[in-house]
Amino acid sequence: MxxxxxxxxxxxxxxxxxxxxxxxxxxxxxxxxxxxxPAQIIQYMDQGVTADQARQFxxxxxxxxxxxxxxxxxxxxxxxxxxxxxxxxxxxxxxxGDLMRFMEMGVTAEQARQFMAQGGQAQLDLSWMxxxxxxxxxxxxxxxxxxxxxxxIGKYGEVPDVWEHQTEMPRGAFPIPGVEGMGYSIYQKQEVxxxxxxPLYEExxxxxxxxxxxxxxxxxxxxxxDLERGxxxxxxxxxxxxxxxxxxxxxxxxxxxxxxxxxxxxxATVIFEGARAVEVFRKRALSNGGGLGIQSPGWSxxxxxxxxNFSEMATVQMVLQDxxxxxxxxxxxxxxxxxxxxxxxxxxxxxKARHLAYGVSHLKYVLLRRDDRxxxxxxxxxxxxxxxxxxxxxxxxxxxxxxxxFGGGTANIGEGLRVYNQMRRRFIEQYLARLKWATLxxxxxxxxxxxxxxxxx
Numbered sequence: 001m002x003x004x005x006x007x008x009x010x011x012x013x014x015x016x017x018x019x020x021x022x023x024x025x026x027x028x029x030x031x032x033x034x035x036x037x038p039a040q041i042i043q044y045m046d047q048g049v050t051a052d053q054a055r056q057f058x059x060x061x062x063x064x065x066x067x068x069x070x071x072x073x074x075x076x077x078x079x080x081x082x083x084x085x086x087x088x089x090x091x092x093x094x095x096x097g098d099l100m101r102f103m104e105m106g107v108t109a110e111q112a113r114q115f116m117a118q119g120g121q122a123q124l125d126l127s128w129m130x131x132x133x134x135x136x137x138x139x140x141x142x143x144x145x146x147x148x149x150x151x152x153i154g155k156y157g158e159v160p161d162v163w164e165h166q167t168e169m170p171r172g173a174f175p176i177p178g179v180e181g182m183g184y185s186i187y188q189k190q191e192v193x194x195x196x197x198x199p200l201y202e203e204x205x206x207x208x209x210x211x212x213x214x215x216x217x218x219x220x221x222x223x224x225x226d227l228e229r230g231x232x233x234x235x236x237x238x239x240x241x242x243x244x245x246x247x248x249x250x251x252x253x254x255x256x257x258x259x260x261x262x263x264x265x266x267x268a269t270v271i272f273e274g275a276r277a278v279e280v281f282r283k284r285a286l287s288n289g290g291g292l293g294i295q296s297p298g299w300s301x302x303x304x305x306x307x308x309n310f311s312e313m314a315t316v317q318m319v320l321q322d323x324x325x326x327x328x329x330x331x332x333x334x335x336x337x338x339x340x341x342x343x344x345x346x347x348x349x350x351x352k353a354r355h356l357a358y359g360v361s362h363l364k365y366v367l368l369r370r371d372d373r374x375x376x377x378x379x380x381x382x383x384x385x386x387x388x389x390x391x392x393x394x395x396x397x398x399x400x401x402x403x404x405x406f407g408g409g410t411a412n413i414g415e416g417l418r419v420y421n422q423m424r425r426r427f428i429e430q431y432l433a434r435l436k437w438a439t440l441x442x443x444x445x446x447x448x449x450x451x452x453x454x455x456x457x
Contacts, residue, residue: 014038021045023054030058057088057116072096079103085113092116131174148198148262163187163259171259184257190369191310194362197262200354204269209347211280219339220288230404231337232285233293237398239281241325244301245317245355246274252310266358273351280344287340293401297394303387307380311366315377316384318359319434324388326352327427328402331419335406356434364438378445381435389449424453 010018010028018028023045031041031054044054068087076086081103089099089112102112139151151157156172163171166181186192194200223231249271256264285292300321307313329352333345366373392399399420400413406423407416428450435442 011038014042017042017045021051023051027051027055027058056092066090069096072100075100075103079109081109081112085109085116089116133172133174144202147202148265149202152198159189159193159262160259161189163189163257165257165259168258171261183254185255186310187257187259189260190366192256192260192263192314192362193365194263194358195365196357196361197266200358201262201266201269204266204273204351204354207350209276211276211283211344214347215280215283215343216339217283217287220284220341221338222289223337224409227337227404227409228288228290229293230401230409231288231341232290233397233401234332234405235281235285236293237296237401238325238328239278239285240296241301241321242274242277242281244304245321246271246278248304248307248313248317249274252313255310270355270358273355277348277351280348284341284344294397296398297391299390299394300384300387303384311362311373311377312380314359314362315380318355319363319438320381320384320388320431322352322356322359323431323434324427326356327423327430330426331402331406331423335419337405337408360434360438363435363440367439374440377440378442381442382445382447385447385450389447392449421453428454 010025010032014028015025017023018025028041032038068083068090072086073083076083086099090096134155137154137156139146139153142150159171164187165175166184167175167179168182169175169179222228249267253264253267253271256267258264282292304313304317304321307316326349329345329349333342333349336342336345363377367377399417402420402423403413403416404410405416406419407413428446432442432446
């Protein structure tokens with residue numbers, strides 16, 4: 001190379017770079033003659049393109065090789081790819097089908113030319129490594145492990161009152177322009193937040209249980225036919241309620257934006273626990289020679305499904321309805337007829353207590369920040385209680401089924417009805433106490449049909 005004469009048309013910096021990278025100057029001259037710009041050639045050299053790779057590319061561009069089909073010629077013309085570029089790519093071993101897919105994907109001729117000049121090795125863009133997030137963050141495990149609260153440090157733990165991003169960008173990440181919105185509708189913290197979300201999530205995943213193997217199913221022995229029918233109707237009713245809650249929350253989950261991932265994570269466990277309750281109560285109905293009973297009228301279901309905002313749904317379902325369900329689980333555990341039923345109700349109580357903890361703490365969070373929403377929440381509970389009382393009037397199966405379950409059969413159904421009224425009284429008392437903790441006084445507004453349970457004794 002020392003004896004070669006540098007052509008006048010090769011800039012000095014390009015000639016120096018060629019000597020540094022081992023490119024013969026006649027190859028550089030050939031590249032310039034083919035239309036490459038000096039800066040572009042220097043870039044290829046710096047990217048590691050060898051002289052042999054460049055020579056192969058230039059030779060391929062010169063023509064010859066496999067004859068192109070009419071289909072790819074038409075596609076190249078429509079995509080503004082020069083035919084000589086397509087021919088060069090095919091000569092280098094590219095399949096016509098792959099090239100046409102690249103054209104359909106919007107790859108430009110210049111992008112293809114650069115890729116080929118690099119010998120088929122794409123240049124890596126490492127600019128993402130300089131993203132301006134909060135670096136040098138080290139989350140440390142607590143005595144409970146590396147929990148959600150443990151990683152909520154620095155900017156990553158700052159939960160905004162309003163989330164400004166419509167994408168799935170994780171909180172604390174760096175946004176890039178042009179990403180399509182994902183259709184979320186909830187961007188306000190007060191609409192979904194509870195400070196209990198993170199610990200409730202951790203407790204939920206740590207206290208998992210499996211109906212198929214954890215429930216001592218072999219402890220179930222045959223019951224009198226009337227008692228088994230009552231038990232199976234109760235299980236049908238409870239399974240149906242669990243399915244509703246899982247379905248409703250499954251609809252709201254994708255509405256919540258990613259700035260509030262703690263809420264999304266916890267609600268995902270509620271959906272799972274709802275599915276587990278559907279499973280376990282259905283299994284009990286089918287495990288002892290009985291079967292499923294009659295469907296409930298579903299008036300109270302409608303009051304949850306028709307909720308127009310998340311706080312309405314959470315207040316009716318996860319405060320009012322779940323207060324009733326927890327009382328039912330509590331009395332189911334007390335009057336269980338075997339170890340399997342006692343196990344089921346005990347575990348279901350633990351799950352339901354978490355659901356209530358979220359619902360009540362969310363309601364309190366809203367009311368402490370939006371005092372103007374108190375009457376709104378009262379109206380939601382008016383509707384929910386009305387629907388609950390409608391179920392009491394229209395549902396001819398659930399009340400006597402519980403009475404049979406509590407009384408041990410139809411022969412002692414009067415005692416069973418007395419226990420049923422105790423259960424409803426406990427529900428109302430606990431419901432009012434939870435609302436009071438959430439700073440909502442409903443003592444004077446409770447509907448008379450429900451007040452009758454606490455005024456009966």
